[in-house]
Amino acid sequence: MDSLLIIIPVTAAAFIATNTDNLILLVALLSRHAGHRAPVIAGYLAAMAILFGASFAIGRTAELIPETYLGYVGYLGIIPLLMGINGIIAALRPAQQDSSLPTPKLMLPGAVVATTMLTQLSNGVDTLLAFSTLFADSLTPVDTLVLVTAASMAMLFAVTAVYILEHQALGNWLKRASVYLTPLLLTGVGIFILLDTVTDKVPA
Numbered sequence: 001m002d003s004l005l006i007i008i009p010v011t012a013a014a015f016i017a018t019n020t021d022n023l024i025l026l027v028a029l030l031s032r033h034a035g036h037r038a039p040v041i042a043g044y045l046a047a048m049a050i051l052f053g054a055s056f057a058i059g060r061t062a063e064l065i066p067e068t069y070l071g072y073v074g075y076l077g078i079i080p081l082l083m084g085i086n087g088i089i090a091a092l093r094p095a096q097q098d099s100s101l102p103t104p105k106l107m108l109p110g111a112v113v114a115t116t117m118l119t120q121l122s123n124g125v126d127t128l129l130a131f132s133t134l135f136a137d138s139l140t141p142v143d144t145l146v147l148v149t150a151a152s153m154a155m156l157f158a159v160t161a162v163y164i165l166e167h168q169a170l171g172n173w174l175k176r177a178s179v180y181l182t183p184l185l186l187t188g189v190g191i192f193i194l195l196d197t198v199t200d201k202v203p204a
Helices: 002-032 037-064 067-091 109-122 125-137 140-165 168-194
Strands: none
Touching: 002 037, 002 109, 002 125, 002 140, 002 168, 037 109, 037 125, 037 140, 067 168, 125 140, 140 168
């Protein structure tokens, strides 16, 4: 069992790699809806639950693959690997201003929850791709560790977003560092999936 615990840091790395931009977005939403922090956090956590539920469901379809072909599931690691390489290339390009968030308006709590959830979901394609690949490549007992770790990371990011809101310098540093950190982490996750490990459905 101890050998399976390697999936915890791998899951944490995958979460950080695919959700640092969501964290920055969450900080922006908390700032724009300063009077509705709880609805913003609720919308964020709801979006994460949907993304991980969908990733798990997609990953479980690997069980429908005939055993003869299960050995090829690990090649899905090419997806986060290519995402990481693409991120590294993008980091070398000149930065562009992000004006994707609309001007804040007075909104009811329910509307804030919905807006936050939809905004996070629209920015969660990388999370869906990376985690569905991770679920597809892992043993069923490992999936539980992935889900628990991912849920814990989501709650940690929610707390972190509130903390960053009160420390602007940290937020600015995170925004700069994420440009380089996230693609490197995604590349590492992709390599892990491509390698044969004890967490795989069909280790070599």
